[in-house]
Amino acid sequence: MTLPATVAELVRDFRANGRIVIVGASLAGLRAAEALRDEGFTGSLTIIGDEPHEPYDRPPLSKQVLKGWVPADHTQLPRLRAVDAQWRLGVAATGLDRATRQVRLADGEHIPYDRLLIATGTRARQWPNPTEAALEGVYTLRSRDDAARLQQALAARPSRVLIIGAGFIGSEMASVCRELDIPVTVAERGSAPLVGALGGVIGKIAAEMQRDHGVDLRCGVGVSSLEGDASGHVRRARLSDGTTIEADVVVASLGSIRNVEWLEGSGLAAGFWGIGCDAGGRAFDINGVVTDTVYVAGDVARQPHVLYEYQFLAMEHWDNAVLGAEVAAHNMVNLDPDYYPYLLLPSFWSGQFGVNIKSVGVPPFGDEIVFTQGSVKERRFAAAYGRRGRIVAAVTFNNGKWLEHYARLIEQSAPFPPPPPGWDQPEDMNPMPAEFPAPGVPTAIPDVVLTGHDPSERRAEFRPRRR
Amino acid sequence: MQIVVDLNRCQAYAQCVFLAPEDFRLSGDEALTYEPNPDDARRLQIQRAAAACPVQAIVIDRLDGAERSVTS
Numbered sequence: 001m002t003l004p005a006t007v008a009e010l011v012r013d014f015r016a017n018g019r020i021v022i023v024g025a026s027l028a029g030l031r032a033a034e035a036l037r038d039e040g041f042t043g044s045l046t047i048i049g050d051e052p053h054e055p056y057d058r059p060p061l062s063k064q065v066l067k068g069w070v071p072a073d074h075t076q077l078p079r080l081r082a083v084d085a086q087w088r089l090g091v092a093a094t095g096l097d098r099a100t101r102q103v104r105l106a107d108g109e110h111i112p113y114d115r116l117l118i119a120t121g122t123r124a125r126q127w128p129n130p131t132e133a134a135l136e137g138v139y140t141l142r143s144r145d146d147a148a149r150l151q152q153a154l155a156a157r158p159s160r161v162l163i164i165g166a167g168f169i170g171s172e173m174a175s176v177c178r179e180l181d182i183p184v185t186v187a188e189r190g191s192a193p194l195v196g197a198l199g200g201v202i203g204k205i206a207a208e209m210q211r212d213h214g215v216d217l218r219c220g221v222g223v224s225s226l227e228g229d230a231s232g233h234v235r236r237a238r239l240s241d242g243t244t245i246e247a248d249v250v251v252a253s254l255g256s257i258r259n260v261e262w263l264e265g266s267g268l269a270a271g272f273w274g275i276g277c278d279a280g281g282r283a284f285d286i287n288g289v290v291t292d293t294v295y296v297a298g299d300v301a302r303q304p305h306v307l308y309e310y311q312f313l314a315m316e317h318w319d320n321a322v323l324g325a326e327v328a329a330h331n332m333v334n335l336d337p338d339y340y341p342y343l344l345l346p347s348f349w350s351g352q353f354g355v356n357i358k359s360v361g362v363p364p365f366g367d368e369i370v371f372t373q374g375s376v377k378e379r380r381f382a383a384a385y386g387r388r389g390r391i392v393a394a395v396t397f398n399n400g401k402w403l404e405h406y407a408r409l410i411e412q413s414a415p416f417p418p419p420p421p422g423w424d425q426p427e428d429m430n431p432m433p434a435e436f437p438a439p440g441v442p443t444a445i446p447d448v449v450l451t452g453h454d455p456s457e458r459r460a461e462f463r464p465r466r467r
Numbered sequence: 468m469q470i471v472v473d474l475n476r477c478q479a480y481a482q483c484v485f486l487a488p489e490d491f492r493l494s495g496d497e498a499l500t501y502e503p504n505p506d507d508a509r510r511l512q513i514q515r516a517a518a519a520c521p522v523q524a525i526v527i528d529r530l531d532g533a534e535r536s537v538t539s
Contacts, residue, residue: 057471057503064500074504078469078528319475349474354495356479380496398497401478 007335014114015333018043021103021111022085023093024119025049027057028298028321032117033083035329045085046111048103050092053144059318061147062172063351067179068155072148093120096266101293114293115332118263118275118283119325121299122256122316127164132226137234138250141169153249154180161185162237162247164223166193168350170253171206175352178213185216185245187223187237190437197448198359198395200435201369202383205376205397209353218243226250256316258300268294273314273451274302280339281328295332297324302451307345307410308365308392312451317348345407346448349400355379358400361393361410362448369434370417371426374399381426382406385434386416468510469528470517472501476524483516483525491516 001009020036022029025047033047049055056075064070088105095104102110124140127133137158139150154161154177161177163170166188177184190196192203193210210217222240229235237245260270268291269276269284275296276284281303283294296303298321302314323344330340347360366385374381374397382402385393390413394406402421409418417431470490472483477499483491490502490513505513517525 059474060500060503064502069500070502070504074502076469076504078471078526079530080526082530318473347475349477351474351494351498351500354498356495356497356499358475398495400497 011333011335014043015039015041016043018114018333019046019112020044020115020117020332021046021048021113022117022119023048023103024117024121024298024300025051025055025087025089026119026121026298026321027055027077027318028119028121028325029117030055030077030083030325031080031322032119032297032325032329033085034080035326036333037081037083039330039333041333043114045083046088046113047083047085048088048091048093048105048111050090050106051143051145052090054087054089056144058142058144061144062141062169063176065147066141066151066154066173066176068151072144072151075144093262096263096268098266098268098291098294115295116293117295117297117325117328117332118300119296119298119321120259120262122258125252125254125257127226127250127252127254129225132228132234133252134232135226135228135234135250136232137228137248138226138252140252140254141173142256150249150251154182158182158247158249160245160247161249161251162187162223162245163251163253164237165253165255166190166206166210166217166219167196167253167255168194168348168352170251171210172350172352173251173253174210174215175213178215178353183214183216185218185247186210187221187239187245188217188219189222190219191435192219193217194357195435195437196364198363199366199369199385200437201432202395203435205379209355209379213353256299258314260300273312273449274300276312277301277303279303279305279341279343280331281324282331295328297321297328302449305362306343307413308362308450311365313346313362314449314451315346317346317448319347320344345410347403347407348448355397356400357395357397358403359393359395360403360407361385361391362450363393363395363434364436364448365450366392366416366434367436368416368431370429370431372418372420372429373402373422373424373426375426384409384416384418386431389416390414391416391418468505468507468513470501470503470505470513471526472499473524473526474499476522478522480521482519482521486516486519487512 124142160183193206195203263270277296304310368386380398479497490505
């Protein structure tokens with residue numbers, strides 16, 4: 001048998017008899033399972049998830065679920081096809097042994113794999129003081145159960161809600177509070193809402209939007225402590241500027257933490273920003289060598305992107321979970337030269353205060369911004385982000401139909417400022433600094449992050465010099 | 468029935484809002500919200516809404532209940 005024929009036979013055999021384990025039963029895990037079956041994988045498939053629920057969709061949680069229109073348990077994801085998998089739900093993966101190719105579960109069981117997909121995502125960062133975090137009335141929002149609890153608290157008409165952190169989720173929650181006519185204070189350490197993801201120019205518009213809708217927005221302040229009453233229910237918060245806020249519901253919206261702790265000792269390149277992998281989803285080990293058996297997809301992946309100087313991107317976006325899962329699944333059952341690369345242009349949306357905010361590209365990669373269409377005053381506009389004379393991202397407020405136009409420009413690294421399309425031009429079309437916070441300035445962490453190496457990590461094995 | 472709308476794709480043409488007003492709503496001019504678990508009695512309306520979407524952003528469950536079931 002020739003070598004290519006042998007390799008083709010190996011691939012066929014793996015597709016028929018291989019064992020694939022997916023850790024993570026949310027959007028990325030489910031779409032990967034479906035894609036594997038679409039790719040013709042007929043071997044055994046196991047899906048492990050720490051939550052007891054079938055895969056569900058998270059974006060509605062901070063919007064229609066919190067508002068009380070849609071019950072939290074209505075958010076199950078539609079299935080694109082049957083996956084014929086062993087589901088292990090409600091049990092977390094606690095360890096990975098790459099030498100014996102086994103995933104350890106919290107119940108003590110070991111699940112063997114030939115190929116593994118890690119899609120463990122993120123969890124909400126909790127309020128850092130555990131005693132204060134345990135007060136009744138203090139919430140975070142990430143899971144369906146979180147959303148159900150917080151929705152109940154809002155339905156009970158609290159006298160005031162305090163939201164700590166004005167990233168996208170925090171801002172969406174503030175919007176829901178105002179729609180329900182509940183008084184709400186938002187405390188943000190940065191200079192404006194959304195400043196980490198979209199910069200200070202857009203942040204200023206977001207701040208005006210919040211205040212116009214009656215949000216008591218406090219920027220440039222932190223929350224120093226939370227205080228409860230005798231029955232252990234939160235009553236007030238002390239801010240870093242010395243003021244206090246009386247609130248009976250407090251939501252910590254402090255960004256997310258990547259679920260990588262279970263990989264400790266596995267020798268994978270796992271850390272604060274997630275698990276490093278190549279553009280095709282193959283995980284790196286701690287030395288930066290790509291593995292052939294372990295793949296990564298979704299929020300927990302960080303991978304180089306051709307449009308952004310091959311810097312590693314960590315993206316907490318719906319799109320990224322879907323396409324990352326499809327690419328990883330394809331590559332898990334193929335070999336070079338049939339690998340798919342990962343060529344997603346990052347994009348996201350956020351509905352808040354009656355405005356649809358959409359973005360494409362990586363805004364924090366840019367340092368300039370220019371308004372190209374519409375009217376800032378009417379909160380209906382498009383703006384482009386540039387770096388060194390090239391367009392790298394765009395954002396629209398109630399102007400989403402134009403986003404694809406900008407996506408094409410970004411894909412081509414077209415000149416910045418881009419020629420404005422159409423007639424609907426803003427008054428001021430001069431580029432200006434986009435005002436992203438300097439690295440290290442505390443703010444809500446943006447949900448696309450350009451990640452460097454972690455300087456505290458020194459686990460690599462350096463090759464001894466030969467004499 | 469379960470549905471999901473790819474809101475990256477959605478451009479607020481709002482055909483779904485006209486065809487299935489109980490399950491699709493606009494907040495402001497452009498921000499779509501929806502019921503991910505519409506009543507089965509409205510299946511036809513939902514299917515029409517999905518078919519009418521100019522950017523085909525509405526994904527409908529392709530499995531029946533038996534195939535969905537998960538074993539723990």
